[in-house]
Amino acid sequence: MRAQPFTMEHWGLSLPDVDATPETAHGPLDEQEQRxxxxxxxxxxxxxxxxxxxxxxxxxxxxxxxxxxxxxxxWEQYLHLEHDGLSTSEADRLQKSWRLAxxxxxxxxxxxxxxxxxxxxxxxxxxxxxxxxxxxxxxxWAHQAGGVRLVANQVQQRVKKAVAAAKGVTDxxxxxxxxxxxxxxTPEAAMPTQRAEAGREQGSTSGPSSDxxxxxxxxxxxxxxxxxNATEDKAARKVRSGEEAQRQQDAIRRIGRILSxxxxxxxxxxxxxxxxxxxxxxxx
Numbered sequence: 001m002r003a004q005p006f007t008m009e010h011w012g013l014s015l016p017d018v019d020a021t022p023e024t025a026h027g028p029l030d031e032q033e034q035r036x037x038x039x040x041x042x043x044x045x046x047x048x049x050x051x052x053x054x055x056x057x058x059x060x061x062x063x064x065x066x067x068x069x070x071x072x073x074x075w076e077q078y079l080h081l082e083h084d085g086l087s088t089s090e091a092d093r094l095q096k097s098w099r100l101a102x103x104x105x106x107x108x109x110x111x112x113x114x115x116x117x118x119x120x121x122x123x124x125x126x127x128x129x130x131x132x133x134x135x136x137x138x139x140x141w142a143h144q145a146g147g148v149r150l151v152a153n154q155v156q157q158r159v160k161k162a163v164a165a166a167k168g169v170t171d172x173x174x175x176x177x178x179x180x181x182x183x184x185x186t187p188e189a190a191m192p193t194q195r196a197e198a199g200r201e202q203g204s205t206s207g208p209s210s211d212x213x214x215x216x217x218x219x220x221x222x223x224x225x226x227x228x229n230a231t232e233d234k235a236a237r238k239v240r241s242g243e244e245a246q247r248q249q250d251a252i253r254r255i256g257r258i259l260s261x262x263x264x265x266x267x268x269x270x271x272x273x274x275x276x277x278x279x280x281x282x283x284x
Contacts (some may be wrong), residue, residue, distance in 0.1 A: 011042060051111075054116075055095050056102075058094055061076075074239040104117070107133040119153075119159055123162060123179065123183070126163055126179045127179050136155070162180075165178050213264055
């Protein structure tokens with residue numbers, strides 16, 4: 001009989017008898033509410049940690065040949081029977097990536113999303129897990145400090161640029177140095193944070209901008225992040241037909257073409273005694 005998995009008794013969470021309302025729950029969280037929120041976050045982090053622990057467990061089973069059962073069961077049969085048909089390719093990926101996920105969690109103090117882990121893996125393969133974890137943590141905290149959520153596509157773009165710098169370099173040490181240097185020198189490295197902070201310093205300090213364009217841009221950014229996350233949904237990908245994928249891709253490109261023609265104009269204004277006329281920003 002299999003050992004029992006972790007249960008809800010491991011957390012101090014409980015559902016209330018009556019839901020909170022804006023009248024009964026307002027203002028900053030009190031000490032008890034902070035504790036409950038922390039416990040909820042523990043549950044989320046536990047789920048992500050369990051993901052890489054599965055990779056560790058699978059490697060133990062495979063390398064010790066524990067999958068053989070009565071002595072005849074193959075690795076493929078074990079995955080099919082004991083892990084609900086888990087494919088060998090997915091099992092291999094989990095075994096390949098768990099060390100990086102564990103290293104990032106130690107560096108960051110929390111587990112990273114599986115989608116981020118997949119995008120970060122090529123960086124670790126060309127340097128090492130510790131360097132990849134350091135680089136990811138740097139990027140993550142830069143975004144956090146700027147109040148910007150880091151998404152998988154941003155990790156992927158940074159990794160692509162860093163990895164491209166080592167193309168053709170055969171020596172492992174030199175390749176690692178080239179990738180690390182490219183990551184550090186890439187303009188986007190810290191950069192969402194710095195741009196966000198610069199924008200706040202130049203704008204009004206009395207509160208969020210009342211400009212409707214800023215509001216629309218915020219909604220666009222939320223939509224972009226939602227689409228990026230949706231495109232990584234494996235379950236949806238499996239049932240999506242080629243025609244549906246093409247239709248969705250065409251729709252996204254059509255929206256992009258429309259947005260590329262948008263112009264944001266400003267009337268003449270005075271900045272530090274100088275007249276600024278016909279300032280224009282073209283989204284590209």
